[in-house]
Amino acid sequence: MSNITLKVNGKTHALDLDPATPLLYVLRNDLALRGPRFGCGLGQCGACTVIINGVATRSCITPLSSVKNEITTLEGLAKNGKLHPVQQAWIDEQVPQCGFCQNGQIMTAKAMLDKTPHPTDSQIRQTMATTLCRCMTYYRVQLAIKRAAKMIASNLTGSKKEVTA
Numbered sequence: 001m002s003n004i005t006l007k008v009n010g011k012t013h014a015l016d017l018d019p020a021t022p023l024l025y026v027l028r029n030d031l032a033l034r035g036p037r038f039g040c041g042l043g044q045c046g047a048c049t050v051i052i053n054g055v056a057t058r059s060c061i062t063p064l065s066s067v068k069n070e071i072t073t074l075e076g077l078a079k080n081g082k083l084h085p086v087q088q089a090w091i092d093e094q095v096p097q098c099g100f101c102q103n104g105q106i107m108t109a110k111a112m113l114d115k116t117p118h119p120t121d122s123q124i125r126q127t128m129a130t131t132l133c134r135c136m137t138y139y140r141v142q143l144a145i146k147r148a149a150k151m152i153a154s155n156l157t158g159s160k161k162e163v164t165a
């Protein structure tokens with residue numbers, strides 16, 4: 001066991017844990033953040049994705065000891081009671097089916113839009129290709145990402161135009 005300080009969604013946590021513990025277990029079990037999901041536990045499905053230093057990161061294969069920067073989970077996207085445009089776009093496009101994979105879809109999309117605000121269809125498909133959905137929500141994911149990109153762009157320019165994906 002070791003004393004570890006973890007910054008998550010703006011809050012600092014002092015924890016006494018084995019540094020080899022996967023970050024996902026700590027987020028869910030110790031910090032009660034249930035946005036990130038346990039899917040495969042092998043880094044293959046994306047359900048456990050969080051954002052660290054701007055990078056969509058699979059927390060199931062990330063040992064605590066390797067985390068050096070603040071972590072953002074799904075719970076950290078909304079600000080002052082207002083959903084992040086990606087979350088709002090997900091609702092507008094009614095993306096989820098069973099919902100299990102959607103944490104990974106949203107967090108991966110958010111990290112992409114932060115770096116690539118106007119992604120092409122092929123950039124979206126390429127980025128999202130390894131974030132798996134057994135309910136086949138991929139087409140709605142793509143629409144929601146395009147809607148979110150427009151919402152973000154219109155917020156930045158102060159435009160009040162209606163967003164159509």
Ligand code: FES
Binds near residue numbers: 041045048049059
């Ligand atoms: S649970 Fe982490 S990638 Fe599948």
Ligand code: FES
Binds near residue numbers: 096101132
């Ligand atoms: S919505 Fe069911 S696995 Fe993606």
